[in-house]
Amino acid sequence: MSAAVSNDRKRGKKRYGGGHGNKRWKGSRELEVGMQGILITCNMNERKCTAEAFNLLNEYADQLYGPEKLQENNGSSSDGEAEEEDVDVALKKEVAQLKASGAKRERRFMALDSGANNVIFIKTQNIEADKLVHLVLSDLHTTKKHKSRVILRMLPVTGTCKAFQEDMVKYLATFLEPWFKTPNCGTYQIAFKARNSSHNKRDEIIKTIAGMVGKLNPKNKVDLTNPELTIVVEVIKAVCCLSVVKDYSLYRKYNVQEVVKEDTPKPDAETETPGEKDEKDEKDEQGEKDEGDEQGGEKR
Structure with a gap:
């Protein structure tokens, strides 16, 4: 192979990402x-x-809280059509703005390393994350845009x-x-998922949480077809992430790719247990690979 051809291929890899789209940027903080x-x-x-997330979240955060004064939105877009080089520009711009703000004030959104492949964590400051994400999904569900x-799920x-049962x-x-x-x-259901963590058993955790919910009020009932609330439990390594969300089924498990599709009738639930109906739905959502959810798959 000639040197010229080799150099051309190297330039092509650099231009289009070269398979390093998942590589963590230097100095990134971790979920804690x-x-x-x-x-x-x-x-x-x-x-x-990450670049898409900043654009999408800022668009709807502006509606709820008004524009962030420190943020410059010139040239930003929310249609996800930017080239790879534009993604790098957006991320470098974000880092530059973070450095410029320094200790004065934290930005309302900061990208952190989640500790798992194909998952990012956006730390929020003075933002009600549940209301913001619900607004995003609600608008996408209505407009189908x-x-x-x-981005798959938000x-x-x-x-x-801490992701140990006694702490949880x-x-x-x-x-x-x-x-x-x-x-x-x-009415409620429990959506549990573990990544790079082997010390928590799905069925045991769901049973424990369901027991706690029942003790808080015996009127709380499991509903896997159309629950009012979903208790989301996402374990990544040694951190357990929690939320209680509305319209989890309606908004396709908070999947931004699925929620814009036309609605289709859903089959009736066969049994009533606190966890989601089956684990197949968690295996692959629009190409999201979760082979390492229970063990392995750790970022390197």
């Missing part, structure tokens, strides 16, 4: 206990996913704790009260 934000899954290309190419994280039970005892403690009650 105590943080709140949004978990976002993608089908490869985390850098592109595609605003992302690589899951708000309104609480975090202690934290959930108070975390669940606003939705399920008497006089509050509702």
Whole structure:
């Protein structure tokens, strides 16, 4: 192979990402206990996913909270059609703005390393992540307008704790009260998923949480067809991310690719157990690969 051909191929890889779309950028922080934000899954290309997430979240955050004063939106777009080089520009711009703001104030959105492949964590500041994500999904469901190419699911994280059962039970005892403690009650399901964590068993965790919900108010009932609330439990390594969300089934498990599709009738549920109907839905959502959800798949 000639040197010229070899150089051309190297330039082509650099121009189009060269398979490094999932490589973490230098100096990135990691998801930690105590943080709140949004978990976002993608089908490869985390850098592109991050750029899309900033555009999409800022668009709807502006509607709820007004424009962020420190942020410059010139030239930004939310249609997900930017080339790979534009993604790099957007990320470099974000880093530059973070450095410029320094200790003065944290940005309302900050991308962190989640600790799992094909998952990014957007830390939020002075933002109600559950309301923001619900607004995004609600608008996409109504308009059926595609605003992302690589983002799959957007899951708000309104609480975090250590991913050990005793810590989770202690934290959930108070975390669940606003939705399920008497006089509050509702129908619910539990959506549990673990990535790079082998010390939590799905069925055991779901059974434990269901028992806690029942003790808070016996009127709380399981509904896997159309629950009012879904308790989302996402474990990544040693961190457990939690939220209680509305319209989880209606908005296709908060999948931005699925929610813009035309609605189709759903079959009736056959059994009533606290967890989601089956695990197949969690295996592959629009190409999201989860072979390493229970063990392995760790970022390197």
